[in-house]
Amino acid sequence: MFKKMPGDEPHRIVSTTPDTAVVFKPAVIETPAILTFLFYGLRGLIALVRTLYRHPIACAVPVTLGLTWTRYGWPYAASLLGFIVLALASWAFLHRPSFNRWAGLRLLAWWRLMSTYRRHWQSVMDVSGLAKRVHGRGYLPRLVKVTCDGWADRVTVKMLKGQAVKDWTDRTDNLAHGFGVTSCRISMIKGGRLLLVFPRTDPLASPIPALPIPGIPTVGPVEIGKQEDGSPLKLKVHGTHVLIAGATGAGKGSFLWSTIRGLLPAMMAGLVEVWALDPKLMELSFGRELFQGRYAAGPADCAELLDEAVSVMQKRAARFSGHRRNHVATVEDPFVLVLVDEVAFLTAYQQDKQLRQRISAALATLATQGRSVGVGVMAALQDPRKEVMNIRNLFPDKIALRLDESEQVAMVLGDGARDRGAHADYISPVPELGAGVAYMRLETSPDPIRVRAAYVSDSDIRDMVELFGRAA
Incomplete structure (x- = not known):
């Protein structure tokens, strides 16, 4: 007993x-009271200095008003407040960029910190399960700082000891709705620290008209649209391969035609050749004059064109061997971009088995060996399943437009992309809202980027054909 x-x-x-x-x-073991007092006093002093450093204007204004009220009375303080408000408003009206840089965004960050994040931090952490209780003692992730730019709040967080990034990426929906926004993106700054991005506005809410044709020939990166933060979207096509996946009506044509539009001056200068495979006879046929005979629609013709691209690649590789490692576009050796619209028609739905194997082998050869000698592939498809496109992992850069299922996001962008905020299955099916909107994952970064490609209309394509024809 x-x-x-x-x-x-x-x-x-x-x-x-x-x-x-x-x-x-x-x-x-009882801690002496003097040590407890010194510890919390030092921590409070550090927090005060940090606040003064990060938000000098937000701290200086109330302190100045308080001192003025104490010494001269409330009428002087009210007059000073009015003068400060008028001065800030005039500054914002006369030169908004400098105001936002030095005052506006700092004040907004302080206001968002106090009114949203610090106010709701503990409750959101508790409800989402990110706060922990061990042996009766509560532990809360630390809110380090909040910064703002024109479209989003960026919150730096120090994780609890023993937490993993996945503990946070699994709760992006909880965090977004807990702080009153529509989405949350998470990326790791360094060991133990995360950056949470909460968008406040959406620069991609409206369709983007076709961008002006560049005045200088270039093989890229070519500007094709806009990123979520409002900055230009420049897509690299030379020295890589790009896979585009999206449901019907998601806007794959916006990426294809915006890329052609950005390369048009280089095509006119002889530095770029675009070879088009259009098995549906819909998307690329409208501007077939731009491809100078390098256009194929039937499966057999597509196979012939791909075999020719492989031959060009192999001949260049033989000439470059031992002399150069990277391709530089010239008139003698132009950059060749192989565009394939709805590649599944050729690799999965083709009934002729030998033809299907021939096309798949040619695409795999180009995807594994082509980019170093100036032969790139940009392929678009609707169904990203492995049995439909078994070489999707050979494409370094991937773009996911609207998809039908959440599982398809990982098929296109890789494992963990949706946990990092790539909600391609949430993109609106309404063309005005969602056509051309996508998440892009580049070879150089595991974090997906939300983007929107410009819409190139039929009249824009006609103008491109006419311009190209005049130049020829």
Whole structure:
């Protein structure tokens, strides 16, 4: 039989006999009051200095008003407040960029910190399960700082010891709705620290008209649209391969035609050749004059064109061997971009088995060996399943437009992309809202980027054909 010793604290049984129990009562170590006072006083002083450094204007204004009120009375303080408000409003009206840089965004960051994040931090952490309780003591992830730019709040967080990034990426929906926004993106700054991005506005809400044709020939990166933060979207096509996946009506044509539009001056200068495979006879046929005979629609013709691209690649590789490692576009050796619209028609739905294997082998050869010698592939498809496109992992850069299922996001962008905020299955099916909107994952970064490609209309394509024809 076990016996318990009297006392307020729980005891740990060390050894027992049938009639007795030997117990160990843990020693209670009390921290001296002076050390506790110094610890919390130093921590408070550090927090005060950090706040003064990060939000100097937000701190200086109330302190100045308080001192003025104390010394001269409230009328002077009210007059000073009016002068400060008028000065800030005039500054914002006369030169908004400098105001946002030095005052506006800092004040907004302070306001968002106090009114949203610090106010709701503990409750959101508790409900989402990111706060922990161990042996009766609560542990809360630390809110380090909040910064703002024109479209989003960026919140730096210090994780609890023992937490992993996946603990946070699994709760992006909880965090977004907890702080009153529509989405949350998470990326790791360094060990133990995360950056949470909460968008406040959406620069991609409206369709983007076709961008002006560049005045200078270039092989890229070519500007094709806009990123979520409002900055230009420049897509690299030379030295890589690009896979585009999206449901019907998602806007794959916006990426294809915006890329052609950005390369048009280089095509006119002879630095770029676009070879088009259009098995549906819909998307690329409208501007077939741009491809100078490098256009194929039937499966057999597509196979012939791909074999020719492989031949060009192999001949260049033989000439470049031992002399150069990277391709530089010239008139003698132009950059060749192979565009394939709805590649599944050729690799999965083609009934002729030998033709299907021939096309798949040619695409795989180009995807594994082509980019170093100036032969790139941009392929678009609707169904991203492995049995439909078994070489999708050979494309370094991937773009996911609207998809039908959440599982398809990982098929296109890779494991963990949706946890990092790539909700391609949430993109609106309404063309005005969602056509051309996508998440892009580049070879150089695991974090997906939300983007929107410009819409190139039929009249824009006609103008491109006419311009190209005049130049020829």
